[in-house]
Structures are given as structure tokens and as C-alpha cells.
Amino acid sequence: MTRRIPTLLLTVFAATLFGSAPVIAQDAKGKPAPAAPAAAAPAAAPAAAAAPATDVNRFNRLLKPANQRNLPPMQDGIHDPGSEGTAALMPPLSAFETLPRSNAGNRVNWVKALEDRAINPRWDRVDANAAPVVMDLNIVREVKGSMPDVVYPHKQHTEWLDCSNCHPAIFIPQKGANQISMAAILLGQKCGVCHGKVAFPVSECRLCHSKKKDGPVARSGQ
Amino acid sequence: MKQVPWVTRVRRGLTALLFAVVAITLWTPSDSRAEYGDIVINNYADAAGMRPAIFPHWFHRIRFRCKVCHADLGFQFKAGGNEITMLKIIDGQFCGACHNGEVAWSVENCDLCHSGKPNTPTQVHESTIQKLAVPVGQGGSKK
Numbered sequence: 318m319t320r321r322i323p324t325l326l327l328t329v330f331a332a333t334l335f336g337s338a339p340v341i342a343q344d345a346k347g348k349p350a351p352a353a354p355a356a357a358a359p360a361a362a363p364a365a366a367a368a369p370a371t372d373v374n375r376f377n378r379l380l381k382p383a384n385q386r387n388l389p390p391m392q393d394g395i396h397d398p399g400s401e402g403t404a405a406l407m408p409p410l411s412a413f414e415t416l417p418r419s420n421a422g423n424r425v426n427w428v429k430a431l432e433d434r435a436i437n438p439r440w441d442r443v444d445a446n447a448a449p450v451v452m453d454l455n456i457v458r459e460v461k462g463s464m465p466d467v468v469y470p471h472k473q474h475t476e477w478l479d480c481s482n483c484h485p486a487i488f489i490p491q492k493g494a495n496q497i498s499m500a501a502i503l504l505g506q507k508c509g510v511c512h513g514k515v516a517f518p519v520s521e522c523r524l525c526h527s528k529k530k531d532g533p534v535a536r537s538g539q
Numbered sequence: 540m541k542q543v544p545w546v547t548r549v550r551r552g553l554t555a556l557l558f559a560v561v562a563i564t565l566w567t568p569s570d571s572r573a574e575y576g577d578i579v580i581n582n583y584a585d586a587a588g589m590r591p592a593i594f595p596h597w598f599h600r601i602r603f604r605c606k607v608c609h610a611d612l613g614f615q616f617k618a619g620g621n622e623i624t625m626l627k628i629i630d631g632q633f634c635g636a637c638h639n640g641e642v643a644w645s646v647e648n649c650d651l652c653h654s655g656k657p658n659t660p661t662q663v664h665e666s667t668i669q670k671l672a673v674p675v676g677q678g679g680s681k682k
Contacts, residue, residue: 354648362543380624385614386587388573388655393573393574394572394573395573395659395664396573396593396656397654397656397657400590400650401650402651402652402655403650404651409595409597413597422575422665424575427600433581436601438601438602438604439603440603440606441607441611442607442611442612442636442637443642449604449606475648477600477604477605478606478610479606479610481610482605482609482616503667503668503671504668504671509575509667509668510616513604513667513668514576514663514666514668515575515596515663521575
């Protein structure tokens with residue numbers, strides 16, 4: 318009898334879930350339940366249909382719906398739900414609650430979070446009071462196409478990074494020495510070493526392409 | 540209370556079926572869902588019978604600026620490009636510079652890093668290049 322108790326409980330629980338009262342009634346009497354498989358079949362069908370992934374004609378098929386963003390590790394698709402450690406990990410949303418949001422990446426505006434002191438990440442591994450060496454120098458890159466020119470702000474970058482992170486391996490610190498293309502960035506080179514991996518991705522065009530051109534292209538566009 | 544064996548069998552089958560349905564409903568097989576910038580490192584883990592390690596950038600950048608790891612500790616900007624081993628970590632290199640029981644929890648908490656699904660390849664999760672490289676027909680994320 319004791320061995321059967323879990324099975325009974327589970328069946329009752331599952332039956333309650335799908336609202337099939339006849340199954341419970343039969344279980345309670347301890348009678349054979351020939352109708353049970355028949356009752357389970359229709360119950361299973363709507364549950365499967367409710368799963369969003371099964372609707373092939375759903376709107377914005379390839380977009381990640383809002384309720385699939387910033388999922389906790391147990392559901393995020395790469396953590397193993399069977400690992401004990403996964404349950405101990407912090408769900409991203411709980412950390413992001415107080416941070417300014419953005420429209421891409423983690424959907425956190427990390428630069429603003431730092432500016433507003435919503436976060437205070439260390440500049441040194443152990444010294445909590447070490448301050449960054451911030452360099453305030455904007456580099457304007459004139460672009461060939463009709464997009465606005467790119468303004469690269471050293472300020473926001475040196476808040477996070479050391480000069481040696483980018484210079485000279487990724488960018489030669491000399492005007493005109495670096496050829497940058499969107500193709501290279503998309504493939505993870507140049508700006509794409511970070512942008513598109515941990516920093517905001519290229520979908521946020523205007524965060525970089527932010528300076529109106531002086532030439533005829535810009536004027537005709539207005 | 541004597542039960543006819545086949546009733547028990549039907550019940551067990553039912554329970555299993557219902558749980559399968561619930562499981563399918565809860566864990567729909569959509570894939571690319573982990574956090575932007577999560578790094579899966581599987582250079583040696585699978586071969587060693589461990590789950591792959593997952594490094595969450597978002598968690599660390601709330602606490603440290605990029606420079607601490609990428610300049611001071613020598614992490615290259617390349618997923619799987621640092622050839623990190625447990626020996627190096629225990630020696631205080633890479634993750635071990637902090638994960639030593641002083642700045643952060645130490646290496647005996649294996650499962651906190653090694654928590655990836657087995658056979659997940661080394662990758663920057665949700666990265667642009669990952670999305671570009673996978674044909675749309677495959678769901679855009681299985682890589």
C-alpha cells in the first residue's frame with residue numbers, strides 16, 4: 318500500500334491539473350479505470366497546442382518573445398537543469414531590476430548604469446577604491462555611405478577598458494591607419510570584438526552613427 | 540486493498556504521459572535563450588566527463604570592469620582562446636585570481652561553473668556571429 322501512495326498522489330495531482338474529475342472518482346473507489354486512457358488523450362491535446370513553439374504560423378516567428386528574455390539559468394537553454402549548481406545561480410532579471418534598460422543585448426544600458434552609479438564595478442581586482450584613468454576624446458570617422466558619421470567616444474570606453482585592451486592589437490592608435498567595415502564588425506573583428514558579443518550589437522545603428530553629415534547627402538535627406 | 544496489476548500499470552503509464560505533457564509544456568524546445576554574452580567553455584570539459592563551464596559576463600561586469608580580467612588577468616577576447624585548465628585556476632591564474640576563497644568562492648564549487656548542458660560547444664552565446672552563422676531553417680541557434 319505504502320508503495321502505491323506516490324503513484325496515487327501523482328495521478329490525482331495530474332488529473333486535477335487537467336480537470337478530469339471522472340478519473341479521480343474512479344481512483345478514489347479503487348476500481349479499475351478503463352476510461353482513463355480515453356480521458357487522458359483529449360487532455361493532452363490542448364496542453365500541447367498551448368506550447369508557443371508548436372504554432373508555426375505565429376506572429377514574428379523568428380523573434381524572441383518578451384517572455385523568453387533574460388530567463389533564469391534553469392530555463393535558459395544552455396545551463397543543465399539537472400546540475401545542482403544551476404539552481405544556485407542568480408537569475409539575470411533579479412540583477413537587472415534596478416538597472417536602466419535598453420533594446421538589445423542583455424537589454425541593460427550598461428554605460429548609463431555606470432554613469433548613474435546604478436552599478437559600481439571595481440577597476441582593480443582587490444582594491445575597491447581604485448579609479449579608472451578616463452580619457453575624454455571623441456574620434457569622428459567619416460563613413461562612405463549615406464549613414465551619419467561615426468563618433469567614437471573614448472570616455473565611455475575607458476570607463477570600462479584599459480588602453481592596452483584595444484591598442485595596438487585591434488586598433489592602431491593613429492589617424493587613418495584603421496580600416497573598419499560593417500562586414501568586419503559583423504564577423505567579430507574591430508568593434509565587433511565586443512559589440513555583438515557583450516556590448517550593444519550592430520542593430521543599434523545610431524548609437525555609433527550619430528553625427529549628421531555636413532555634405533549634400535545629409536542635406537538632401539532632411 | 541488488493542489491486543489488479545494492470546490497473547497499476549495503466550496508472551503508471553498515465554502518470555508518465557501526463558508528466559511528459561507537463562514537461563513539454565514547460566520546457567518548450569526553443570533554443571537560443573541564455574543571456575547575452577554568456578560564454579560556454581568546452582575546451583576540455585566534455586572529454587574529462589565534466590559539464591562545460593559557463594561564464595556569465597553580465598554577472599561579472601556588475602562587479603568588475605572589463606579591464607580587470609581582460610588586461611590585468613590576461614584573458615584574450617576569444618571564447619575558448621585562453622586554454623584555461625583547472626591546474627592554472629588552482630595556481631591562481633585566470634578565474635583562480637579571484638575564485639580562490641578570498642575575492643570569490645573557490646574551486647571546490649565545481650557545479651557553479653560546470654553547469655552547462657553536456658556537449659554544448661564553446662561559444663559566445665547570443666552573439667551576432669552566432670546568429671549569422673546558423674541557417675534560419677535550423678531555428679537560428681543550435682550551434
